Amino acid sequence: xxxxxxxxxxxxxxxxxxxxxxxxxxxxxxxxxxxxxxxxxxxxxxxxxxxxxxxxxxxxxxxxxxxxxxxxxxxxxxxxxxxxxxxxxxxxxxxxxxxxxxxxxxxxxxxxxxxxxxxxxxxxxxxxxxxxxxxxxxxxxxxxxxxxxxxxxxxxxxxxxxxxxxxxxxxxxxxxxxxxxxxxxxxxxxxxxxxxxxxxxxxxxxxxxxxxxxxxxxxxxxxxxxxxxxxxxxxxxxxxxxxxxxxxxxxxxxxxxxxxxxxxxxxxxxxxxxxxxxxxxxxxxxxxxxxxxxxxxxxxxxxxxxxxxxxxxxxxxxxxxxxxx
Amino acid sequence: xxxxxxxxxxxxxxxxxxxxxxxxxxxxxxxxxxxxxxxxxxxxxxxxxxxxxxxxxxxxxxxxxxxxxxxxxxxxxxxxxxxxxxxxxxxxxxxxxxxxxxxxxxxxxxxxxxxxxxxxxxxxxxxxxxxxxxxxxxxxxxxxxxxxxxxxxxxxxxxxxxxxxxxxxxxxxxxxxxxxxxxxxxxxxxxxxxxxxxxxxxxxxxxxxxxxxxxxxxxxxxxxxxxxxxxxxxxxxxxxxxxxxxxxxxxxxxxxxxxxxxxxxxxxxxxxxxxxxxxxxxxxxxxxxxxxxxxxxxxxxxxxxxxxxxxxxxxxxxxxxxxxx
Numbered sequence: 001x002x003x004x005x006x007x008x009x010x011x012x013x014x015x016x017x018x019x020x021x022x023x024x025x026x027x028x029x030x031x032x033x034x035x036x037x038x039x040x041x042x043x044x045x046x047x048x049x050x051x052x053x054x055x056x057x058x059x060x061x062x063x064x065x066x067x068x069x070x071x072x073x074x075x076x077x078x079x080x081x082x083x084x085x086x087x088x089x090x091x092x093x094x095x096x097x098x099x100x101x102x103x104x105x106x107x108x109x110x111x112x113x114x115x116x117x118x119x120x121x122x123x124x125x126x127x128x129x130x131x132x133x134x135x136x137x138x139x140x141x142x143x144x145x146x147x148x149x150x151x152x153x154x155x156x157x158x159x160x161x162x163x164x165x166x167x168x169x170x171x172x173x174x175x176x177x178x179x180x181x182x183x184x185x186x187x188x189x190x191x192x193x194x195x196x197x198x199x200x201x202x203x204x205x206x207x208x209x210x211x212x213x214x215x216x217x218x219x220x221x222x223x224x225x226x227x228x229x230x231x232x233x234x235x236x237x238x239x240x241x242x243x244x245x246x247x248x249x250x251x252x253x254x255x256x257x258x259x260x261x262x263x264x265x266x267x268x269x270x271x272x273x274x275x276x277x278x279x280x281x282x283x284x285x286x287x288x289x290x291x292x293x294x295x296x297x298x299x300x301x302x303x304x305x306x307x308x309x310x311x312x313x314x315x316x317x318x319x320x321x322x323x324x325x
Numbered sequence: 326x327x328x329x330x331x332x333x334x335x336x337x338x339x340x341x342x343x344x345x346x347x348x349x350x351x352x353x354x355x356x357x358x359x360x361x362x363x364x365x366x367x368x369x370x371x372x373x374x375x376x377x378x379x380x381x382x383x384x385x386x387x388x389x390x391x392x393x394x395x396x397x398x399x400x401x402x403x404x405x406x407x408x409x410x411x412x413x414x415x416x417x418x419x420x421x422x423x424x425x426x427x428x429x430x431x432x433x434x435x436x437x438x439x440x441x442x443x444x445x446x447x448x449x450x451x452x453x454x455x456x457x458x459x460x461x462x463x464x465x466x467x468x469x470x471x472x473x474x475x476x477x478x479x480x481x482x483x484x485x486x487x488x489x490x491x492x493x494x495x496x497x498x499x500x501x502x503x504x505x506x507x508x509x510x511x512x513x514x515x516x517x518x519x520x521x522x523x524x525x526x527x528x529x530x531x532x533x534x535x536x537x538x539x540x541x542x543x544x545x546x547x548x549x550x551x552x553x554x555x556x557x558x559x560x561x562x563x564x565x566x567x568x569x570x571x572x573x574x575x576x577x578x579x580x581x582x583x584x585x586x587x588x589x590x591x592x593x594x595x596x597x598x599x600x601x602x603x604x605x606x607x608x609x610x611x612x613x614x615x616x617x618x619x620x621x622x623x624x625x626x627x628x629x630x631x632x633x634x635x636x637x638x639x640x641x642x643x644x645x646x647x648x649x650x
Contacts, residue, residue: 015357019553020468021395021538022361022458027352032340036347037455039406039442070346081364081406081453117364123448128406130362130455133347143345213346228344 012076013134014112023114025077025132034073034133034140038063042124050168053094055190056127057101063215064131065109065194066264070213072141072203073133075111075196078102082118083126090125102129109196141203141211141268146229148298150209150269153278155198156288157243158218159253162260164189172249181245188243192264198286202268207278211268219258221267222304223317229269232299235315237308241291254308259318269296337401338459339437348439350402350457359398359458359465363388367449375493378419380515381452382426388540389456390434390519391589395538397466397528398458400436400521403427407443408451415450427454434521466528466536466593471554475534475594477619478603480523480611482568483543484578487585489514497574506570513568517589523611527593532603536593542584546592547629548642554594557624560640562633566616579633584643594621 016024027033040046040060051059061078068075080102084090103113111131164185166172174182195213202208210229214221218240226233237254246253270278275292282290304315341349352358365371365385376384386403393400405427409415428438436456489510491497499507520538527533535554537546543565551558562579571578595603600617607615629640 016465016467021392022359022398022456024396024460024465025358025360026462027356027358029354031352033350033352033358033457034347035350035402035404035439035457037404037406037440037442037453039408039444039453041408041444041446041448043447044444067346071349073347077360079360079362079455081362081455083364083366083451114360115362117362117453119364119366119369121366121449121451122368123366123451124446126408126446126448126451128362128364128442128453128455130360130404130406131347132358132360132457135349137351140341140349142341 012110012112014077014114017112018115023077025114028134030137031134032137032140034068034071034135035130036064036067037128037130040127048089051190053097054101057098058105058191060127060129061102061106062192062194062264064129065106065111065196066213066215068131068133069194069196069199070141070211070266071133071135072139072199072211073135074200075106075109075131075133077112077114078106078129078131079114080116081128082116083121083123084118085121085123085125109194135203139203141199141208143210143212143224143228145210146225146231146269146296147209148231148296149272150296151272151275151292152233152235152269152294152296154241154265154267154291154293155195155286156265157241157246158214158263158265159246159256159260160185160188160243161192161262163246163249163256174249178249181248184243184245185249189262192262194264195266195286195288198266198288201282201285207274208268208270211266214263214265214267215261217259217261218267219304219315220317222315225267225269226302226304230302232297232302233294233304234297235294235304235306237306239291239293241289337435337437339402339439342437343440348402350439353459355462356459357462357465359393359396359460361389361392362453362455365452373414376515378422379426382423383430383516385452385454386427386431387517387519387589389454390431390436390521391538391540393456393458394519394521394524395466395536395591396458396460397464397524397536398460399525400431400434400456400458402437402439403431403454403456404439405441406453407441408446408448409443410446410448410450434519460528464528466524466533468535468537468549468553470535471550471556471594471621472534473556473621473623474597475621476597476600476617477558477560477594477621479566479590479592479616479618480520481590481613482566482571483539483588483590484571484581484585485510485513485568486517486587488571488574488581499574503574506573509568509570510574514587517587519589520591520611520613523591523613526607526610532599533593533595536591539588539590539592540586542586543592544583544629544640545642547640550592550594551627551629555627557622557627558619558629559622560619560629560631562631564616564618566614
């Protein structure tokens with residue numbers, strides 16, 4: 001590991017990497033630090049047979065990158081803790097590939113490997129990534145900023161990753177005609193792409209009042225937004241962004257979108273005055289689709305409603321829960 | 326957890342704690358960030374029967390606090406990742422106590438709980454602590470700064486924690502007359518006290534050229550210093566700081582001191598001109614003993630020698646390795 005990164009100062013503020021008691025990072029004046037961590041456990045969050053070690057590395061950093069993206073921040077440096085069982089295929093090649101994946105994916109979004117800890121374990125493989133990002137002081141996009149009248153917006157498409165996982169686990173029936181759609185959703189599950197560009201665009205252009213990343217399913221994140229902002233949210237089921245692949249694979253595409261997990265899209269609220277600007281400039285700048293899926297309403301108690309087949313009903317807070325196999 | 330810390334900004338730069346996608350920390354102008362993590366695995370780094378959950382929490386943050394101390398930094402904020410097996414005694418009371426221990430111990434040294442991740446696991450209990458500290462820009466104490474002629478200094482006493490672990494595991498023969506000594510070394514193992522005051526005193530008074538914390542045994546850390554600084558180090562076995570308890574318990578006290586683990590003392594090198602100042606002011610300021618254990622020498626290749634019973638010999642790099650039970 002040390003040979004990879006050495007002590008040479010990296011870009012983006014890292015002054016000292018692996019090789020001392022701690023890493024040293026020089027904060028940019030006028031910026032605050034954003035701190036987040038994501039813990040991945042074998043057979044809970046990933047299965048070795050479902051992805052290559054490189055993809056696993058990329059996936060391990062993606063969750064933290066997405067958290068930084070949702071604050072509108074720039075990923076800068078990360079620490080990796082590994083608990084390693086002594087068994088196949090967890091050899092030197094496996095870990096070289098794992099770190100290659102982490103460094104490639106985090107590096108693409110601007111973050112350097114700064115250190116961490118490794119140890120042996122009698123249990124499953126454990127990967128914990130802690131990410132430090134930076135954001136202009138006082139400007140971070142929070143869950144608590146949504147205001148009545150705001151548009152509710154969502155990047156990309158929802159549900160693909162959960163459907164991809166179901167396909168890998170043999171829980172999704174498919175015909176050979178659907179091979180391409182299947183590959184697409186599996187790829188979404190294996191290699192999530194955090195919306196760092198989108199988060200930065202929203203922050204720098206002051207387009208969002210509140211933002212959260214969709215990691216545990218849209219319905220769960222909508223409830224977080226409503227609770228933290230003290231508002232009601234009305235969603236139009238017909239406006240939810242579903243990929244062509246997902247619709248081809250399942251008649252229940254909408255359920256995947258509402259309750260899936262690991263989408264790593266951004267869910268944000270924007271003042272209605274920004275509608276035209278978002279329509280025109282968001283997709284080219286953020287390199288992803290944008291959907292307007294609902295509205296923020298004033299409410300005495302936080303709640304989320306959904307219009308489905310012409311009727312309004314309360315949306316349950318039933319996000320995705322990682323299962324113990 | 327959230328009820329404990331809420332979103333209220335903590336002291337020491339934490340602007341936003343648990344409850345959003347990430348925590349926000351405002352760096353102090355003129356300071357750099359210090360980043361470190363320590364991973365503890367059940368039955369590798371700790372055994373539930375050997376300590377209370379409160380002590381386990383304190384121990385879990387101590388390793389990271391010690392890393393920040395060794396850089397001369399101030400601990401500020403930390404993230405905790407927990408992988409939790411579903412079995413006794415890992416209930417709500419256990420985790421309340423665990424977090425109480427972390428918060429009390431880290432809080433005593435100035436660090437606030439900022440966030441983290443929790444998940445279920447089929448394996449052992451895993452605790453990963455990632456600590457962010459601050460240090461005056463460009464002033465951090467590194468492993469690489471030792472210069473020929475420097476004094477080699479060590480805080481506190483060495484080997485007690487390893488002997489305490491051996492006692493808990495029944496590997497240390499004892500008589501009833503030694504009950505007090507036994508309690509003392511066991512207490513050192515259960516509740517390590519990081520040398521944050523010492524690190525700050527060394528940095529602010531510009532007393533040290535290089536510094537490292539003794540977490541994996543003195544001999545191993547001496548080799549780190551020698552390698553990173555490109556020097557030779559000569560140690561006098563007779564000068565190593567051994568507690569009365571350890572000497573009472575074992576005729577091999579010196580071996581415990583050289584190869585033990587989890588001492589969390591500071592090992593540093595200081596210019597000889599600072600000898601008198603250190604003798605007079607270090608202990609009152611840092612609230613711990615100080616020993617002068619050797620000298621830094623010029624050398625073509627890094628090496629460590631020890632004078633034992635009047636004869637010099639090479640000191641092997643055989644630090645403590647955590648065992649899989």
